[in-house]
Amino acid sequence: MAVPLLDVRDLSVAYLSEAGDVGAVDHVDLAVEAGEFVALVGESSCGKSTLVFAIARLLAPPAEQTGGTITFRGEDLVHLRGEALRHLRWRDYSVVMQSAMNALNPMKSLEAQFGDAMRAHEHVSRSAIRQRTVEVLRLVGIDPVHRQSYPHQLSGGMRQRAMIAMALLFSPSLILMDEPTSALDVVAQRSLMGQITQLQRELGFAVVFVTHDMSLVSHYSDRLVVMYAGQVVEAAPTATLFGRPLHPYSRGLFDAFPSIRGPRTRLTGIPGSPPDLRRPPAGCRFHPRCPVVMEACRTQAPRLADQDGTLVRCLRYPGSAAT
């Protein structure tokens, strides 16, 4: 098998605190092929955003990577520092944040801030900046007259599009997206998702897409990675996972959102709330909320194991119980 575009191995990230370290990401493996759309799904505090920040090398104290490797296009990202990292970042991979209103500079027009990003990497003329700004705005479906607009003059959907345009300035091979659509209403959300996948087809970049809403990515992602309490609990091709979710947590998530079609039945959601990661539960981290918990789950931590092509971390499957 070829070397994946992004290869995260055994990555751990902790938030250091006096009351005890919070293990936000716990021994996570994640491989992303060129051009692939991988969705990271889970509740708040499951570690999905921290994982993306770690990959982007944006962790700031008190967060600290405590183990593992991140290899991007064969280069070890963990040990890149200063200039070398700066050179790679944004040119080869870029990040789209959750809240575009906070991620864009309110004091600068789109063209001015796009220019800043370009000048950080190369000497470019004003006309080159203007030309590229117009190009990327066209790509995301924003009328180029808005290159002179300030963020507050754009609607929420347009701001998110502008963020994506900015992420495309250098034709990167990987774009990390942290809940880019969660501030939008369904129609704008739907339109943005369609646009991201269309751009992906045209330009061939890979996407790591973080979301808490499984249903949102169901039609767009190639692979789904479900995280719970800092760990990957299930990973599979999207269709496989939606067709037959194996982990009780994935099943719970799947049953947690009402449908707009079909019979109206009472749903139950997942009772309880995610654990305190300073003191994660013994055994399986999901066992206090699990509807099909067994005695062994309280003491034995399951391994992530292959079950017919799906990786799953649950003692109900034979591979997970092996030590």
Add this chain to the structure above:
Amino acid sequence: MTMPAVAGADAALLRTEGLTRHFRLGGMFSGRQLHAVDGVSLEIRPREIVALVGESGSGKTTVARLLALLYRPTSGRIVYDGRPVDRLRSRRDLLWYRGQVPTVFQDPYGSLNPVFRVSHGVLRALQLHRPELSPAARQAEAERVFETVGLSPARRLLRAFPYELSGGQRQRVGFAQALAVQPRLILADEPVSMLDVSIRIGLLNLMRDLRDQAGVSILFITHDIASARYLADRMLVMYGGHLVETGPTEAILGAPRHPYTQLLVASAPDPRQQLTEPAGALAAEPPRVIDPPDGCRFVGRCPVAVALCAQRTPALTQLAPEHHAACWVAAAAASGERAQVAQQVLER
């Protein structure tokens, strides 16, 4: 725009007639008006859950604030239990109304005072709205409402500070506060949108149980039509400050009449279904609500618009039992008068 009389309209618990709220923009001499809510006539019946659905900027939160008497209407009326309430001013009257119609806000992190234990809000609401209760009775009542909303053990959780509770628990505190005053209608403004998917269902179930067991009506404001469908008996769809479609939830979702509702239904993500391309412009500009011209506010994005749509504002018209839509084309189609609309357009 008026809502045609429907059977049992007098049985409404809360009713609005042509509710309108404009905001003046710019400086003192600026004549520009933002039409946040225009001519909204709605009703909420006893023991009914009504969902008010629309995109951000459609005016649904302004409606909630008008109904909570946090804004005064520019024009139009609000009638609660047969009594006009939009002009209530005195502290006693407002206290009475807000006890009957409390609000639960969107942000469970911002709506609780962080320096007080969560019992503070509930006990204070009880003290204000039910002064006849003794301190011991207030405590007992606070425990009862906490248990009702699933905050158990109530005695311990009442003593918690907001930071000690999860988002879902905090939102339950919001409902406990509303419930403590023995309301008849709860205005719930996006009560689940900031909660995790796995916790949302619990809150939706709670709202349904409150209706079933405590008999309250709920106005459930949301941009998520899937949860609206899960919970609501009737749906009101807003677009650009206008009500564009109203009716029983299943009737609307089964056969949406207004093109905006159709777009909304087609856009809702549903992993159980094949992806279909919705008709209509997904990413068009927002409706013009600053000094808007006459005509349907959806006209710029509408796939079936005719010339008439940009000239005259369509009124809500009954197209099926209890099912109304404000759309010239849908109205014409319903009565088989498509040709007539075309005729009207030609004549103008």
